[in-house]
Amino acid sequence: MDSITVALPKGRMADKSFEVFASCGISDNIQNEMSRKLFVCDSESNLKFILVKPTDVPTYVEHGAADIGVCGKDVLLELKRDCYEVLDLGFGKCKMVVAGPTNKKNTFLSNKRVATKFPSIAEEFYKKKGENVEIIKLNGSVELAPLVGLSEVIVDIVETGTTLRENGLTVYEEIFPSSARLIVNKASMKTKSDRIKEIIYKLKQATERS
Amino acid sequence: MKNLPDGVQDFLPEELRFKHSIENILRKTFESSGYEEIMPPTFEYMENFSNTSGIFFDENNLYRFFDKKGDLLALRPDVTTQVARIASTKYNEYPLKFCYIANVYRYDNPQVGRMREYTQAGIELIGKNHEYSDAECISVAVEALKNIGIKDFKVDIGQAEFFKSLLDDLGLARNEEQVLKELLEQKNQSEIEYFLKNNNITGHNYELIVNLPLFFGDIEIIKKAKDVYKFEKANRTLNYLERVYDILKDFGMDKNITFDLGMVQSIDYYTGLIFRIFVKDLGYAICAGGRYDNLLKNYGKDLPATGFAISVERAMLALQNQSEKFTKKPKSVAVLCNDSSRKEAYHIALKLRNEGNIAELVIKGNEDYLKKKRFDEIIKVGVQDG
Numbered sequence A: 001m002d003s004i005t006v007a008l009p010k011g012r013m014a015d016k017s018f019e020v021f022a023s024c025g026i027s028d029n030i031q032n033e034m035s036r037k038l039f040v041c042d043s044e045s046n047l048k049f050i051l052v053k054p055t056d057v058p059t060y061v062e063h064g065a066a067d068i069g070v071c072g073k074d075v076l077l078e079l080k081r082d083c084y085e086v087l088d089l090g091f092g093k094c095k096m097v098v099a100g101p102t103n104k105k106n107t108f109l110s111n112k113r114v115a116t117k118f119p120s121i122a123e124e125f126y127k128k129k130g131e132n133v134e135i136i137k138l139n140g141s142v143e144l145a146p147l148v149g150l151s152e153v154i155v156d157i158v159e160t161g162t163t164l165r166e167n168g169l170t171v172y173e174e175i176f177p178s179s180a181r182l183i184v185n186k187a188s189m190k191t192k193s194d195r196i197k198e199i200i201y202k203l204k205q206a207t208e209r210s
Numbered sequence B: 001m002k003n004l005p006d007g008v009q010d011f012l013p014e015e016l017r018f019k020h021s022i023e024n025i026l027r028k029t030f031e032s033s034g035y036e037e038i039m040p041p042t043f044e045y046m047e048n049f050s051n052t053s054g055i056f057f058d059e060n061n062l063y064r065f066f067d068k069k070g071d072l073l074a075l076r077p078d079v080t081t082q083v084a085r086i087a088s089t090k091y092n093e094y095p096l097k098f099c100y101i102a103n104v105y106r107y108d109n110p111q112v113g114r115m116r117e118y119t120q121a122g123i124e125l126i127g128k129n130h131e132y133s134d135a136e137c138i139s140v141a142v143e144a145l146k147n148i149g150i151k152d153f154k155v156d157i158g159q160a161e162f163f164k165s166l167l168d169d170l171g172l173a174r175n176e177e178q179v180l181k182e183l184l185e186q187k188n189q190s191e192i193e194y195f196l197k198n199n200n201i202t203g204h205n206y207e208l209i210v211n212l213p214l215f216f217g218d219i220e221i222i223k224k225a226k227d228v229y230k231f232e233k234a235n236r237t238l239n240y241l242e243r244v245y246d247i248l249k250d251f252g253m254d255k256n257i258t259f260d261l262g263m264v265q266s267i268d269y270y271t272g273l274i275f276r277i278f279v280k281d282l283g284y285a286i287c288a289g290g291r292y293d294n295l296l297k298n299y300g301k302d303l304p305a306t307g308f309a310i311s312v313e314r315a316m317l318a319l320q321n322q323s324e325k326f327t328k329k330p331k332s333v334a335v336l337c338n339d340s341s342r343k344e345a346y347h348i349a350l351k352l353r354n355e356g357n358i359a360e361l362v363i364k365g366n367e368d369y370l371k372k373k374r375f376d377e378i379i380k381v382g383v384q385d386g
Helices: A014-024 A030-034 A054-062 A073-079 A119-129 A144-148 A162-166 A186-191 A193-209 B013-032 B080-090 B131-147 B160-167 B174-185 B189-198 B203-210 B220-228 B232-250 B312-321 B342-354 B367-373
Strands: A004-009 A039-042 A047-052 A068-072 A084-088 A094-101 A113-116 A134-137 A153-158 A169-178 A180-184 B043-045 B064-066 B072-075 B096-105 B117-126 B153-159 B257-260 B273-279 B285-291 B305-311 B332-337 B358-363 B377-380
Touching: A004 A014, A004 A054, A004 A193, A014 A030, A014 A047, A014 A193, A030 A039, A030 A047, A047 A054, A054 A068, A054 A073, A054 A180, A068 A073, A073 A094, A073 A119, A073 A169, A073 A180, A084 A193, A084 B189, A094 A144, A113 A119, A119 A134, A119 A153, A144 A153, A153 A169, A162 A169, A180 A186, A180 A193, A186 A193, A186 B153, A186 B273, B013 B096, B013 B117, B013 B131, B013 B312, B080 B096, B080 B117, B080 B305, B117 B131, B117 B312, B131 B153, B131 B232, B131 B273, B131 B285, B131 B305, B153 B160, B153 B232, B153 B285, B160 B174, B160 B232, B174 B189, B189 B203, B220 B232, B232 B257, B232 B273, B273 B305, B285 B312, B305 B312, B332 B342, B332 B367, B342 B358, B358 B367
Parallel strands: A004 A047, A004 A068, A113 A134, A113 A153, B153 B257, B332 B358, B332 B377
Antiparallel strands: A039 A047, A068 A180, A084 A180, A094 A153, A094 A169, B043 B072, B064 B072, B096 B117, B117 B305, B153 B273, B273 B285, B285 B305
16 A cells, blocks of 8 residues: 655644544554654654645645645645645645735725735735735734734635734735645656545545535 | 845745756756647737637736737736637648746736746647647646656646546526536535535435535545446546546556546646646646647637646746755866966966856955955966965
């Protein structure tokens, strides 16, 4: 049986990812073990798990270092890596939005500054709108940017909107909804097709049940 | 400036020797199968890479420039379009069989094994439209990869027409067809479901499209597809794939063959059977090809054609991953001599070279070089020790 390497995202989607993979017959203690190591082999299901930064998942999968991976649609659209995106796993739901100070909605000139962790999504969005904006790439705490005058608006991912509200920001526009996706390396899909098809099938059933 | 621009590289002796040894085996395989090597120019008029409805390649991916007369030129993004031009404009009798090993230029994001300048080794079979020509093309690719020592690879066969034949019934606008094509290329089942629902495609048509991403695997998948895709056009293409498979089976290659009915090619000129070759544990295809029956029309002759290109740098990566010891350097010999023995020494060196060795004449007094170069053998001619 071919061994399959699975790249899972650290952080908010890790637990849910393990939950759906339970349907592939992984042993119970694997998640505990994973909290201590970066790399775990499960002999029972012949699956190897690696835990990496969410934005690195598509990179591992594109290069075939992992055969399959779990990754948010937001990250996929930002990085545009060349791999199969086969399933919407249905969890990790959130929205990519344009947000800014609540009291200043619709008052900006179209030529403005946009702070974001997703520069290529932001660029494409404004290009389609026909607006020339300055994109400012940040690596975190994007909500801060409009408060201190680094930018007029932000493009960011929103789950509940609490963080935005706490910082006096409000959603101006929704760009697209996002959720966790199952991605597969293009060569693995063909060279290990039986095994991967089986995993896709089981995960599909598991997502449809929940 | 001492740096290189993105996407190009220097090949130093050891790596180049490795690359050449692969190219030599590929060339020999192609030529012994009846494909004669040709070499088109590195650049030509940009319009040669396009047809009336537009360019075959993404314009932004081409290296374009003006010559002094103001004509727009482009570095070739592939060799197939050039071979099509040559076959249409310089020949009158068909079929023709050509092969090439040449560098191509694409302004993509550089990746391992896919630089902006990279080498393609391929064949083109022009003037025949028959399952035998598709099978021949695939079999040459398989033999070529086997000969360079690649193990554990799969030829993944698809059909460019299959998806097109399904589109006819859907009544989608052109740009929506493109969206669906991209989703299919990603095998994006969930998004395809959403797409079909949004476009009010239901019932039978919904089932036909939504399951397409999963129609890949061994020959059984074609039999399964026959039960699902029962209309005439689809049946014709499926039967054709089966006949090609039967030929390849008789050639002993059935173990290497898989099918993918959801395969779409990004280059726009493909029309029929298409294929890609994947090596286990290498994340990308090392060979791509297929039928392009409409390309030659562009240059004045309406002829069917098929072919493939192997990416030589990716083949190198695959061999490196399979830790194949490849480069055999010939034995190197230093012939050490002085002013009075040089005549005799030169003849000895010539003889050694003719026997396939590397032989260098070293004049006494250059012992430093002798040490640095680490020759396999040193022959002293008329020179005393010390």
